[in-house]
Amino acid sequence: MPVVSANISVMSKVVDGQKRRLVIVLTALVLLAASCGSSDDGSDPGDTTIQLSDDSSSAEGLDAESAPGDTANTSAAATGSTSSVDEPIGSTTSSSDEVSAGSTQPQDTTSSTTTGVEPDQPLLPELCNRDLLIPVLPAELTFTADSGLFSVGFDGEFECLLVVEDGIEIATWGAQADKVLFVDGSIMTVANNGKESDSVPRRSVAFSRPTGFNYVWVADDAIQKSRIDGEQLRTLELGVPVSEVVYHPDGAHLLSVTADPVFGGSSIYVSDNEGLDGVPLIFSDDATITDLNVTADGSKVVFVAAHADGTRHVHLLDLAAATEAIPNEADEDELLLSPSTEQGVVTLHEAAVPLNGLVLNSDGTRAAIAEGTCESGSTIEWLDLESGGYATAVLPNLSIRPVGFTTESTLAVMAYDANCDAGGDLYLVDLHTGSSSLVRADVDSATIRRIDATARYSLVDVTITGFAG
Secondary structure (H helix, E strand, C coil): CCCCCCCCCCHHHHHHHHHHHHHHHHHHHHHHHHHCCCCCCCCCCCCCCCCCCCCCCCCEEECCCCCCCCCCCCCCEEEEECCCCEEECCCCCCCCCCCCCCCCCCCCCCCCECCCCCCCCCCECCEEECCCCCCCCCEEEEEEECCEEEEECCCCCEEEEEECCCCCCEEEECCCCCEEEECCCCEEECCCCCECCCCCCCEEEEECCCCCCEEEEEECCEEEEEECCCCCCEEECCCCCEEEEEECCCCCEEEEEEECCCCCCEEEEEEECCCCCCEEEEEECCEEEEEEEECCCCCEEEEEEEECCCCEEEEEEEHHHHEEEEECCCCCEEEEECCEEHHHCEEEEEECCCEEEEEECCCCCEEEEEEEECCCEEEEEEEECCCCCCCEEECCCCCEEEEEEEECCEEEEEEECCCCCCCEEEEEEECCCCCEEEEEEEECEEEEEECCCCCCCCCCCEEECCCCC
16 A cells, blocks of 8 residues: 555645635634724724735755666756645545645644644644655654654744655655655655555665665565665675665665674675675674664764673774775875774773664764663663763653754654554754753654765775784
């Protein structure tokens, strides 16, 4: 079943209702003006004119993947309008009334959707864009609830981006914020060239960088890759079991967490974006590596290592600092990067309980990690990736997990619900002051929609040398 409703609702009824409400308001204002027609000092209150207008604007969409490759140019933007028909959430009727998809006019929320919402919660917009729009902010919080995909603006106001299947969860956004993947396998893009649900959950899924024309995920201990329309599906053979995969921001390489079937432990492999020429970057002989992340500029790798003795570490490898420029015989610099053991990387944090849900901010200066589980209680610590030091607790009185950073120092977190599933109560926390605000209770899922800058560090032309300690 597709995520996005294929039907366009009847807007005429909504417009008629709004007109009736406006007539009532106008009548009340005219009566009020009449009652105030003369003042104590005999002055004329003036002629008050109320003008009704239909003002809409259109938004420009991103280029619909100008080239079918992982490293296509993403600087171009489409010049055509992406204005579309708005539709009430969950509606199954049709309409010919059009509303600009890019309109910045405030929406009437007097009759907004309130099903399953606490009375004191902000109202959700009743009308929803049929097509996905380009983002207004470089990073914005998004969530699914009440059969809609919503974004949170800088003023805290909600905008409905898509009508979705009830209870659907967001898996990830593309690096240019122009594509979204849901856990049922469906993809929607601003260019409307995604794919419908195949009901096959994706694990460790990532769009290609920087274009997102392809995407990868892990299934049956191997990397699967296809175009976002589902075509050209293939299995990438690393020769070892894979548990996680991410794209390096240079778009030309994959980083994968692999298991050693003979000696145990985990490794982080670097390969090209088709899984070829894989070599180990980091190796641990007794730990299981999880939560593999790469900073948006491509310069750092951050991950979790869980040891057999119960200790857990958050580690960082600075790729840029570890890369050496060595002159060759032609007096040209060769870029060399030596792999290392787990002991050869920086330890940012240590815990005796499970660590999970690692997220990084956009400039790679901060990270957040959950300690514990929903069943036993989960707290969040945030880490300074530049100066190190002790971790700092976030909302210690709630059982929560991190969602992601909306700014360099604002963290979105999710409080677990009673079922310990993907949903819960969504908060924003200021890491400077520790203050928090409830965005919305009882959402189905949440993640950050972010436009990443071009990678500053690339593995292209870097040779990973023989294994070293």
